[in-house]
Amino acid sequence: MPPTNVSDPQYYHKVVDCQWACPAHTNVPQYLRLIGQGRYADSYLLNRESNVFPGILGRTCDRPCEPACRRGRVDEKPVAICRMKRVAADLRGDITDRLPTAPVQKNGKRVALIGAGPSSLTVANDLLPLGYDVTIYEKYSKPGGLMRFSIPAFRLPASVIDEECGYIIGMGAQMKYDTPISSMRALLDEGYDAIFVGTGAPHGKDLDVPGRHDAPTIHLGLDWLAGVHFGHIEQIEPRVLVIGVGNTAMDCCRTAKRVGATDVKVIARRGRKHFKASPWELEDAEHEGVVVVENHAPKRFVVQDGVLTGMEFDQLEWTEDANGRQKSKVVGTVVIPCDAVILAIGQDNALPWIEEGLGIEFAERHMPVVDKVTHQSTRPGLFFGGDAAWGPLNIIWAVEHGHQAAISIDLHCTGRPLTERPPVGMTLASAKLGMQAWSYNNDYNPSPRAEMQHEELVKRFSDVSIEVELGFTPEQAAREVERCLNCDIQTAFTDALCIECDACVDICPTSCLTMTAPAEEEAQLRRQLSAPAVNLDQALFVSGPLPQTKRLMVKDEDVCLHCGLCADRCPTAAWDMQRFDLKLVYAGQEGR
């Protein structure tokens, strides 16, 4: 194997599991350290650079970073990364004078954004400071999109949405509220330099089984949640079945408990390990008394004289064949009595307002053809992002789509090819302060993951807008920061300095280091390691030939604790701890 090219920013980036897993590549270890130093505002603003909505995401993110977190591979639970973002947001104080601003002199380019959800707002956030004239069309009367209308207020207070959307809109976006776009042709005729479609996936999937339209108490989840949000729906019947086990289903069942339902069941086709809902949301729902029913497939609604009395299900038994494919067998049927049903079995994007003949191609299932990198449709100057582009994902993906689309829009409007995208950069700076002294806290803190405090059940059911999670205390936050392994403080190796004394190999607590003979292939090299990794997702660092024996220094990045002991014990500073900072590039920042 050739020596690892550590001048490629992606090598060290991948070592920072959380940052690598985050669609927007938020610099997690650094924002955690800032929280640890009490620099909440700095931490908030660092978050905002990449994920734009730290307060919102600190409560609602799907947190792809946490399953990736290295701490989860060496300890029971990962760092509570997501809720730490909320700590930064809660304690940040007034940061308005540190937010980006739009120049008075505009650049003369007009951009239209359809939908005021996270992806469109991110586009606006990136383009307004460059002098773009940004117009946002929103069908409702407030910004936020699904963040506002489908996430109930007990998880995400409206004030947080108002504030963070307000930061962007306050830069001078022209808001056209209550203005649904009904014709793309008409919009194109207005002569915008670029148009971005960020209309999400607002269309709840229906369930076409007998009796669906025979009773008034059968609802589509997203519509029902929006109804509760707007106050159109203030109550639901006592016995409620929620069909589906995604996060929308979790929001529906918990909202139902707050508007009058006493007996709420969530019905799943399959077993628990296949549920789409985030485990913590499922846990919260069950804590609130929601009953989960597994392996039941809806068969028909039972309606008597126009009144829903129950729903009939096939009881399924699942088996797995040799290829891991799941097959079901009906083992019985059952009628579960209920007064209302909420369908939360998925959502689609809805783009019927885009006419044919505009050069905008669609693939199967009415999905637009969109370039994965540039976000451009088949019509130049027309871009898609968020759930509207490739179907339902989540908020953090929508934000990243917004960033990428903004880069494309800027390239498009300045007449440059969209493929000439600015590469990411990095800085690496030694964290050495002196003999065995480092600029980060390298000690390992064995504390367990911080437990979130929740509002008591009686109080939370009294009002749909009472926030359930109370957030971490500053003390909890400070301890949680210590659990972070500082994966961005990289172990940097200079092979020419190594005297092969074995000190680093001997001290490494997790046996990451091996000095071994060169090998042709990675698989062979992995077999030669003193402790081969279980998780093969992390790379091997391979040095050049060492001066004395021509062996290689191989570091398995998998469970490195970044404790710095290898560098502490290195007599020649062949190992150094260096802070890695990924330089993400946003619209208009090329060549920075």
Added chain:
Amino acid sequence: MSSITKPSVRHPSARKNHLGLSRADYEGAMSTLCAGCGHDSVTAALVQAFWELDLPPHRAAKMSGIGCSSKTTAYFMKQSHGFNSVHGRMPSVTTGANAANRELSYIGISGDGDSLNIGFGQLAHAIRRNVNMLYVIENNGVYGLTKGQFSAAADVGSKSRKGEVNEQTPIDPVLLALTLGATFVARSFSGDKAQLVPILKAGLMHRGFALIDVISPCVSFNDHEGSAKSYAYVRSHEVETVAADFVPLRREIKVPETHAEMTVVRMHDGSEVRLHSTAPGYNPRSRDTAYRHVQACIKKGEVATGLLFIDDTGRCMHDMHRTVTTPLVELPYEALCPGKVAMERIVSRYR
């Protein structure tokens, strides 16, 4: 030195030995030796060897004197017995301890200064008595703790860090041990654990005095150009004479048929040491061959390493003195202190 103590986290697939102990259970306090010290590598090899041997830590005694080397005993098996003696007196203290309780495993860690200068006489008599112990000399050729003066192990012509040349002839612990009748003599290098770990295991299981001279460079005062005990010098001058593999009793023994020149030595507990000579005609059971070979290597400027000599028929101190087999601590008081009448009887024999 280190900025922190070693985190308690271990590799997810770290195994346990037959006692249910992990490698970490054989570790000790954090080393305060210089970064890159060969002695820390020897510590790591000791940890590895004793963990692999399933040595119960509470049945071992770590013995040492004074010097950088003698700090090593603090850095492994924190649950073992230990005695940090006066400079150079570790062999005698261990002799006494062994006389009182032969059932513990004695691990003596010393240095070239502690063993070949101030403790020279002590070492010589422990060898003669064939005290049942593992005796590791962490040999770096200098007094590191007092800033790098030459020890008795420094080679003629070797340069100090300031450029002074050593003119006195060295004491070679291997030749010394062979001369004095040691029954297990080996030389190894701190930078070669593949060689060192099996030798340490064989040495501990050997019944009698097992001397292992481990060249263990001093990064602060003796790792420069002109030193004959630097990492680079040892690597370029080392010639492995006898490769040893230690086969514990528990493992099924399959001697590979290809190694015709294999010497198999059965240890008293039934485990085996398999020796494979790389020098033609070398017999690791012959004291004379070993002596001649090591001397010839020195003349050529080579460092002969490996398990150079083993005699599994030697009688240890207890055999020669016909001492009681029960550790004194387990003898009933009446047997240990038979009283005035018995004393009278003994004294009368000399009247």
